[in-house]
Each structure stands twice: as C-alpha cells, then as structure tokens.
Amino acid sequence: MKRLTLLTLIVTAFAAQFACAQSDWRSGIAWEEPPIVTPGKTDVDPPSDAIVLFDGKNLDAWDKQQWIINDDGSMTVKPGSGGIKTKQKFGSVQLHIEFATPEKVEGSGQGRGNSGVFLMDHYEVQVLDSYDNVTYFDGQCAGIYKQRAPMVNVCRKPGEWQSYDIIFTRPVLKIEDGKVVEVIRPAYITVIHNGVLVVMNHEIEGDTFYHIPPHYVAHGEKEPISLQDHGNPMKFRNIWLREIPDTNEKPPRTREPYYADAK
Numbered sequence: 001m002k003r004l005t006l007l008t009l010i011v012t013a014f015a016a017q018f019a020c021a022q023s024d025w026r027s028g029i030a031w032e033e034p035p036i037v038t039p040g041k042t043d044v045d046p047p048s049d050a051i052v053l054f055d056g057k058n059l060d061a062w063d064k065q066q067w068i069i070n071d072d073g074s075m076t077v078k079p080g081s082g083g084i085k086t087k088q089k090f091g092s093v094q095l096h097i098e099f100a101t102p103e104k105v106e107g108s109g110q111g112r113g114n115s116g117v118f119l120m121d122h123y124e125v126q127v128l129d130s131y132d133n134v135t136y137f138d139g140q141c142a143g144i145y146k147q148r149a150p151m152v153n154v155c156r157k158p159g160e161w162q163s164y165d166i167i168f169t170r171p172v173l174k175i176e177d178g179k180v181v182e183v184i185r186p187a188y189i190t191v192i193h194n195g196v197l198v199v200m201n202h203e204i205e206g207d208t209f210y211h212i213p214p215h216y217v218a219h220g221e222k223e224p225i226s227l228q229d230h231g232n233p234m235k236f237r238n239i240w241l242r243e244i245p246d247t248n249e250k251p252p253r254t255r256e257p258y259y260a261d262a263k
C-alpha cells in the first residue's frame with residue numbers, strides 16, 4: 001500500500017511537470033505593445049525618439065545664445081554671461097548630457113569647475129570638478145545639491161569628457177494662490193555618472209537652494225531644463241532627452257491571470 005502511494009506521488013509529480021510544460025502563466029495585465037525605438041550607434045547617441053537639445057551646431061533649442069560654440073561640437077560657458085534654459089518645457093525626462101570641467105585647474109571647493117543641470121529649472125544635479133577637490137559631499141559632482149551625496153565619486157580628470165544619464169519624474173504639487181499647499185507626489189531622481197549609478201531614486205525634498213533648506217515652490221507641470229553659469233568656463237556637448245511617464249504605474253488588469261499555450 002505504501003509503495004502504491006509513493007508510486008502515485010511520483011506519477012502525479014511527473015504529470016504536473018508535464019502539464020506545466022504545456023502552458024505558461026500570463027498576468028492578464030493589458031500592457032500596450034512597447035513602441036520600437038532604434039538605438040543610437042553607441043549608447044550615448046540620441047535614440048530615434050529623443051529631443052536633441054544640443055548637437056554641436058547651434059543653440060536654437062535654448063533661450064539665449066551667449067555661450068560659445070566650439071569646432072569640436074561642444075559649447076563653452078562664457079563666465080558671467082548667465083545661465084541658459086531650453087525654450088521647450090519638460091516634466092518627467094530621461095536626460096543625457098556630457099560635460100568637461102576646465103583643463104586648467106583654478107580655484108577650489110565650489111569654485112572649481114562649477115555648473116549645474118537643473119531639472120524643471122528648480123532641481124540641481126551639481127556639476128563640479130570633484131577630481132581631487134573636496135567640498136561638502138552633497139555639493140560635490142553628481143550630488144543632488146544639498147540633498148544627497150553621490151554613492152561614489154566617479155569623476156574623470158579636469159578637461160576629460162564625462163556624462164550624466166538622469167532619470168527624473170516631476171513632482172505633483174497642489175498650488176493655491178501661487179503657493180504650494182500640498183506635495184501630492186514628490187519628484188524622484190536617478191543619476192548615472194560616467195556609466196555608474198551614483199544616485200538611486202532619490203526623493204527630492206524641494207528646490208535645491210544654496211541658502212535655505214529645500215522646500216517645494218510653485219511651478220508648472222512642465223518647466224525648462226537649465227544649465228548654470230557659476231563663473232567657470234565649463235564645456236557641454238551631446239545633450240538630448242526623452243519625455244517619460246510621470247509614474248511607474250501598470251495599466252489596468254483586464255482579466256484574471258491565466259495559462260496560455262506555450263509556444
């Protein structure tokens with residue numbers, strides 16, 4: 001009798017395994033078919049659905065034209081001339097940008113190779129020469145200014161090209177009479193610096209002020225990307241972005257999970 005039970009168990013287990021091989025489990029969530037996007041020749045080239053903000057030819061995508069365009073496809077900040085903003089406004093984005101701090105090292109701390117990439121013109125990812133140049137850690141290169149230090153310092157030497165790949169989802173703010181009365185959903189940011197993850201899904205606490213603690217101030221659902229003139233002749237090149245969804249929500253489940261015939 002015992003033997004028969006064991007045999008039955010073995011047969012049942014084998015049959016169950018066989019049955020599994022015949023069908024696969026499906027979630028039943030009605031995902032839309034992901035659109036086809038052609039990648040760039042390298043992962044730093046803009047893909048087919050990117051909005052190119054600077055490709056070395058001109059500053060047409062920007063509100064002011066005072067920075068210098070170089071023959072090598074880069075542009076240089078003209079110190080003291082002020083920052084530049086995109087003409088177009090954006091909310092949640094994937095942003096690629098390359099920069100180089102001045103080859104000739106001058107100044108120290110925040111005074112060396114300082115600029116900044118401002119998402120929505122409010123939230124700064126610090127750009128700084130942090131190669132052998134110590135400052136407060138949440139103010140060093142690739143930090144979310146005065147909110148989060150990068151996990152590692154992966155800066156290249158002064159004058160060498162570096163890259164940021166930034167994933168940013170905009171905040172949702174309840175605004176009354178021009179003031180934020182409720183932060184319905186904060187902004188989040190992930191930063192990859194020179195191919196290395198340095199800030200992971202940081203919950204942004206508000207504007208990245210210099211002189212006061214961070215807090216949200218009223219702004220639109222879309223705002224320009226801006227680049228800072230902090231008095232140093234920084235270089236930038238190859239700037240592009242993709243507009244992305246504001247959240248990671250799934251589409252609705254339209255049917256119960258089910259098993260489909262395996263193919």
Ligand code: MG
Pocket residue numbers: 114115116124126127228230
């Ligand atoms: Mg800065």
